[in-house]
Amino acid sequence: MQMGGKMSKSKMFKPLEAVSELIVALYRRVSTDKQVDEGYSLDVQLEKLRAYSKTLSNVREVRDYMDDGFSGSTLDRPGIQRLIQDIEAGEITHVIVVKLDRLSRSQKDTLHLIEDVMIPANVAFISILESFNTDTAFGRAMVGILSVFAQLERENIFERTRGGMQKRVEKGYWPGGGRTPYGYDYDSAKGVLVPNEQAETVRYVYDRYLAGESMQTIADSLDLKYEKLVYNIITRKSNAGYIVYKGEEYQGRHEPIIPLETYERAMELLAERSAAKLVTRTSHLLTGLCRCGVCGAKMRYMKWGKAGYKLVCYSQQRSKQYLVRDPNCDGPAPFAEDVEEGVVQTLFAVSRERLEGARKSVESGSLVKMLQEQLKKAEAKLRRLYGLYGDSGDTYLLEAIKAAREDVDRLNEAIEAERTKGASTRTAMSVYQRLEGIRDVWPYMSVQEQRVILVSVVEGITISDGYTDVKLKFGLSV
Numbered sequence: 001m002q003m004g005g006k007m008s009k010s011k012m013f014k015p016l017e018a019v020s021e022l023i024v025a026l027y028r029r030v031s032t033d034k035q036v037d038e039g040y041s042l043d044v045q046l047e048k049l050r051a052y053s054k055t056l057s058n059v060r061e062v063r064d065y066m067d068d069g070f071s072g073s074t075l076d077r078p079g080i081q082r083l084i085q086d087i088e089a090g091e092i093t094h095v096i097v098v099k100l101d102r103l104s105r106s107q108k109d110t111l112h113l114i115e116d117v118m119i120p121a122n123v124a125f126i127s128i129l130e131s132f133n134t135d136t137a138f139g140r141a142m143v144g145i146l147s148v149f150a151q152l153e154r155e156n157i158f159e160r161t162r163g164g165m166q167k168r169v170e171k172g173y174w175p176g177g178g179r180t181p182y183g184y185d186y187d188s189a190k191g192v193l194v195p196n197e198q199a200e201t202v203r204y205v206y207d208r209y210l211a212g213e214s215m216q217t218i219a220d221s222l223d224l225k226y227e228k229l230v231y232n233i234i235t236r237k238s239n240a241g242y243i244v245y246k247g248e249e250y251q252g253r254h255e256p257i258i259p260l261e262t263y264e265r266a267m268e269l270l271a272e273r274s275a276a277k278l279v280t281r282t283s284h285l286l287t288g289l290c291r292c293g294v295c296g297a298k299m300r301y302m303k304w305g306k307a308g309y310k311l312v313c314y315s316q317q318r319s320k321q322y323l324v325r326d327p328n329c330d331g332p333a334p335f336a337e338d339v340e341e342g343v344v345q346t347l348f349a350v351s352r353e354r355l356e357g358a359r360k361s362v363e364s365g366s367l368v369k370m371l372q373e374q375l376k377k378a379e380a381k382l383r384r385l386y387g388l389y390g391d392s393g394d395t396y397l398l399e400a401i402k403a404a405r406e407d408v409d410r411l412n413e414a415i416e417a418e419r420t421k422g423a424s425t426r427t428a429m430s431v432y433q434r435l436e437g438i439r440d441v442w443p444y445m446s447v448q449e450q451r452v453i454l455v456s457v458v459e460g461i462t463i464s465d466g467y468t469d470v471k472l473k474f475g476l477s478v
Helices: 033-042 042-053 077-087 105-117 137-170 199-210 215-222 226-234 259-280 336-363 366-392 399-438 445-459
Strands: 022-028 059-068 094-096 123-128 183-186 192-195 242-245 248-251 288-290 299-303 309-313 458-464 469-473
Touching: 022 042, 022 077, 022 242, 033 042, 059 077, 077 105, 094 242, 105 123, 123 226, 137 469, 199 215, 248 288, 248 469, 288 299, 299 469, 336 458, 336 469, 445 458
Parallel strands: 022 059, 022 094, 094 123, 288 458
Antiparallel strands: 183 192, 242 248, 299 309, 458 469
C-alpha cells in the first residue's frame, strides 16, 4: 500500500519474522515487602517472564534485569538504567515485563521509555498481564491508555499516604519519611522521635546563641562547615516538642530537647538580629520594607537626577533578575520622600487613635473576672447535680448534668478567648505606645534611629497606584 507521506524510520518496527534472532530482556521490580506479599515477588515475576519468553521463536539470548527495593515513580534505578544502555547499544530486540507498572508508575517515564528509547531502537515491548506488545499499532495505543491509569494509581496512593500523614501528626506522631531532625532518632515502632547523644549539642547551640554568640562562631566551635547548619537547629520547633507539618503546628508526643520558652527566646533574638542587620545596611528610611502592589516584587531606592530618589519595582529596574516578578509590570515609581512622609504621618495619626482604643480594651479586662465568677457558680451547680445523682440515681438528672457541663465548657472557652484577646491588645498597646512616644523627637532623630523604630513595628509597605498600605507586625493594622 502506498503511503501519502514518509514515516520516520525511528518510529517503525521490523515485523517479528524479519528479526532472525531475538535477544530478550526480562525486567522485574519490587519496591516494598507488601508487593512481595501481593504476589509480585522477584522470583514469581522471573518465573512468569521466563515462561513467556519460551513461547517466542528464534530466541538467542535471555537477559535478566532487576531492581529490588526501588520505587516505580522514578527512573533512577540501576536495573532500568542498565537496560536502557543495552537498548541504545542495539543489544536488545524485546523487553518483557509482567505488568506495565513494573516498568514505571509514571505516565511520563513510561511513554519516554517506549517512544524515545525502545521504538527508535526497534525494540518491542511486551506486558504479559495486559496481553499486548508494541510490535502492533494496537499495542502502542494501549500503552498510552494504560500508562494513564498507572499514573492515576500512583497519585491515588500519594493522596492516601498524605491523608494518613495528616492524621498522624494531628495525634502527635512524627510523620516519618524524610530526614530525622538533628538530635533525634526515629522510633518507628512507637512513631515518635527519641533524643539521642546529639541532643546535648542542640542544647549547647541554644545556650551559646542566647548568650550572644553568632551562628558562625557556634559553627566554628562545633567544627561545622556552614553557619546554616546552626540556623537549622535553632529554628526547628521540633526541638521544643512540636511538629510542623504543611505550615501548621501540632503538639508532638516526643520528648522536647529544650523548653518552649528557650525556643521562643531564640526566635525573638533572631528577629532582633535580623532587624539590626536591616537597619545598618542602608541610609534610606524604607529600604527592605516596600513591595510593588502590582506584581509583588520588592522595591528599591533609585537616584532620579537632581529631583532626589524614587522607589522603583525590581521588575522594572531589573538589576537583579532573580527579583523580577513580572517583566511587564507597570506599577508606580513614586518619589521616595513622598512615600516616607506619608508612611510616617499615617503611623502617628493612627497610633494615637488606636492607643486610646487599646487602653480602653485593657482597662475593660473586668469581663474576664465576671466570666470567672459565672464559671464558679456553674461549677458549683454541676457539683450539686453530681451529688444529687449519686444519692438518688435519678436518670432525669442526667440531662441537667449535661447542660451544666456544657455551661462550664462554654465559660472556659470564653475566658480563654478573652485572655488571648487581652494579650493581643497588650501587644498592640506596646506597639502604639512606642510610636506615640517618639512622635515629638522624630524630626531630631537620625535616619538610622528612625529605621530602628520602623523596622521594629512595620511588617511591610505595599505601594500601588494611588495608595500606600502599611502593615504592622503582630497582626496589627493601620
